Amino acid sequence: MSAPPPGLAAVEAGFAARARLRLVEPALALVAVACFFAFPDRHLLMAEIAVLALFALSLDLILGYAGIVSLGHAAFLGLGAYAAGIVAVRVTPDPLLGLAAAGIVGGLAGLATSPLVLRGADLTRLMVTLGVALVMGEIANRESWLTGGADGLQGIAMGPVLGFEFDIVGRVANAYALAVLVVLALLARLVVLSPFRASLVAIRDNPLRARAVGIPVNRRLVAIYGLSAAYAGVAGGLLCQTTQFVSLDVFGFERSADVLLVLVIGGTGWLYGGLVGAVLFKLLVDALSSLTPQYWHFWIGLILVVLVLVGRDRMRDGARRLVGRLGPPRTAP
Amino acid sequence: MDRRLVLAAALGLAAAAALPARAQEVAKIGLILPMTGPFASTGKQIEAAVKLFQARNGDTAGGRKVQVILKDDGGTADVTKRLAQELIVNDKVVAIAGFGLTPLALAAAPLATQAKVPAIVMAAATSTVTEASPFVVRTSFTLxxxxxxxxxxxxxxxxxxxxxxxxxxxxxxxxxxxxxxxxxxxxxxxxxxxxxxxxxxxxxxxxxxxxxxxxxxxxxxxxxxxxxxxxxxxxxxxxxxxxxxxxxxxxxxxxxxxxxxxxxxxxxxxxHYSAAHDSAENKAFVEAFRKAAGFRPNFMAVGGWDGMQALYAGLDATKGQGGQALVDAIKGTTWTSPRGLLTIDGATRDVVQSxxxxxxxxxxxxxxxxxxxxxxxxxxxxxxxxxx
Known part of the structure; x- marks a missing residue:
């Protein structure tokens, strides 16, 4: 992007070139499908990874591309989860309708709270987002006639998704979660490879200057915040539907913190950071907590510190060089 | 043919033949507890009690070796549910146990019904927990x-x-x-x-x-x-x-x-329980517990102890069989626990105690x-x- 301003045609050609599907992307999907068949006894873990990856992707939309830090992204995850759960209990057991409701509720909540987030700098945003999540959690606790309160929402029974019943091994849950992740990742791909993203990155890097060149800063931020919240809502809906249970911990601070960790591991500002981070994080947690159920937090902490201090950049550069030969979309400037 | 090769092949065959038989003998119990996070003390108490129970009562019941698989859910309901599901599907456990908080027990209850695997609630204390599934048995208390x-x-x-x-x-x-x-x-x-x-x-x-x-x-x-x-x-x-x-x-x-x-x-x-409870059973329990774990047992520990007692009694009665037979065997059982006389109500599968x-x-x-x-x-x- 440092080249002198080219003609309009060249810019459009540039965006078109970015948007072409790279070899590595169908390869990733193939790996996911291969894992589905290769590990028939880990379907549930894979479904959990898919949900976390989607959640991380949603946070990356605002953190990586628009530079909005959040410590309370679980607010939208939780809203989506409760929306999907309440739809299943009171309206219809159809998963797709529930998922749509989760996305809509999450998105609306994102739009409604975006004025709060647009004000202030990073520290203010951290506090405000944290506060929003706490308030949501307390409302869910209070309105127990609707949410089941501290006992969790009872009686969620999902209907079949496109004719497939959810089974105890988790095959359908896993396939469903992976499919939703792929569809939404492709959608996000359209967004992050568009001129819209370019304007967001400009805002992230220098909001004053972005405003000066005529980018409608607030409108763009509201749009991406709403989209991100909708994604988080869908992730929450998936979480609720694949586990058929919701309780207050969906609003928990740990959820917001974990998803930040996932992005720290996977890297922000590129589409697959959340995915890579989610896979690594979940596998690490699963392996360590099976080895030492009492002390795995220690090892996770240690590995994270080492990762951030010593190896992350080098590892990422290595991976980039490797992936670079296959030609991935380089969306980070 | 090389003699060593033949020997190795024979050994391999024998091992392969013996494996399913041995797997049949082991009765696995999935113990899901909050070992980390704000409710870690619950998990530590119950885990120590379960270990102590096996150390004092041996690790066989109903003719099968009993193996406890400990998993940490950190007090998060969807993790509890996944762990329960994996234990049931992959490890083929005869029972799941633990459950530090009410939502955690309620999250796993539908699985117990679906898979017909008994769920022994050792901690969660809201009244409704035992109504969530006909396979839930509680050894703690209700508020x-x-x-x-x-x-x-x-x-x-x-x-x-x-x-x-x-x-x-x-x-x-x-x-x-x-x-x-x-x-x-x-x-x-x-x-x-x-x-x-x-x-x-x-x-x-x-x-x-x-x-x-x-x-x-x-x-x-x-x-x-x-x-x-x-x-x-x-x-x-x-x-x-x-x-x-x-x-x-x-x-x-x-x-x-x-x-x-x-x-x-x-x-x-x-x-329902005080570590100062005056009985021979309790004195022995508290002393052994302090020696093994290094801290005083509380009501969570005794819930874990009695959960194992219920499982052992049930497995003895069913000759190591799980499922509906195991729940039926546990119903109505009475024993003397460190806390005093304890009965599992035959109708509600909840605990009846002093x-x-x-x-x-x-x-x-x-x-x-x-x-x-x-x-x-x-x-x-x-x-x-x-x-x-």
Missing amino acids: AQVTVPMAEWAARDGIRKVVTLVSDYGPGIDAEKAFTEVFTKAGGTVENLRVPLRNPDFSPFLQRAADAKPDAVFVFTPSGVGAQFMKQFVERGLDKGGIRLISTGDVVDDDILNDMGDAALGVVSTH VYVRKVERKDGELWNVEFGSSPAVKDPVKAAKAP
Whole structure:
């Protein structure tokens, strides 16, 4: 992007070139499908990874591309989860309708709270987002006639998704979660490879200057915040539907913190950071907590510190060089 | 052919043939506990008790070797559910057990029904848990079960006016309801206050309680928060104002009682277990537990111990079979636990046990909940009221 301003045609050609599907992307999907068949006894873990990856992707939309830090992204995850759960209990057991409701509720909540987030700098945003999540959690606790309160929402029974019943091994849950992740990742791909993203990155890097060149800063931020919240809502809906249970911990601070960790591991500002981070994080947690159920937090902490201090950049550069030969979309400037 | 090769092949074949047979012999039990996070103390107590049980009673029951697989859910319901599902599907466990909190038990209950695998609840104490699945068996207690005797004792002891102060969530509300109902029926008056569950600051509520000038304050907080409450109770000077403190045993939890100091002296509480319970079984249990784990067992530990007792008794009766047969075998079982006589109700699969009235006293330099009264064979009042 440092080249002198080219003609309009060249810019459009540039965006078109970015948007072409790279070899590595169908390869990733193939790996996911291969894992589905290769590990028939880990379907549930894979479904959990898919949900976390989607959640991380949603946070990356605002953190990586628009530079909005959040410590309370679980607010939208939780809203989506409760929306999907309440739809299943009171309206219809159809998963797709529930998922749509989760996305809509999450998105609306994102739009409604975006004025709060647009004000202030990073520290203010951290506090405000944290506060929003706490308030949501307390409302869910209070309105127990609707949410089941501290006992969790009872009686969620999902209907079949496109004719497939959810089974105890988790095959359908896993396939469903992976499919939703792929569809939404492709959608996000359209967004992050568009001129819209370019304007967001400009805002992230220098909001004053972005405003000066005529980018409608607030409108763009509201749009991406709403989209991100909708994604988080869908992730929450998936979480609720694949586990058929919701309780207050969906609003928990740990959820917001974990998803930040996932992005720290996977890297922000590129589409697959959340995915890579989610896979690594979940596998690490699963392996360590099976080895030492009492002390795995220690090892996770240690590995994270080492990762951030010593190896992350080098590892990422290595991976980039490797992936670079296959030609991935380089969306980070 | 090379002799060594033949030998190796034969060995391999033998091992392959022996494997399924051996797998048949091992009865796996999936133990899902919060080993990390804010409820880690629950997990540590139960895990230590389960280990101790196996160390003292051997690791075979019903002719099968019993293997416990411990998993950490960190107190998060969807993780509990996934772990339960993986244990059932991949490890083919005969039973799942543990469940530190009500939502965790409720999350796993539908799986128990679906897979016909017994779920032994060793901690969660909301009344509804056993109704969530016909495969749930509880060896801990219910909040109403230990609250009703408190209300009865208070009424008998001449207390006329009580302010209740409970944590604002399921079990707290259960406790408030049970106490208020019984105590007002006995002619007393009650005022209800609820404190937020997370990061509670008791001072404003204690001030309101003091202003109401009651004879006693009845408190329920989840295990672990009691120490903080006690400190603020003394800071506000309520103990000197002649207001008595009565509570369920969760507040004066054996695990943290010693850290509360003299503030806790004289607190009267009702619960199903005190580490000071006077019986040979309990003395042996407490001594062995302290030696093995390095801390004092509390009511969570005894829930874990009795959960294993129920499983062993059930497996013995079914000759190692799981499923419906195991639940049926556990129903109606009676045994002498460190806490006293214990029965699993055949109809509700909930625990029937003595509830003791205790007072905090200092003995040998340590604080103990010393029992001075008891109500034998208390059923869960919530379910008893529903029964026809």
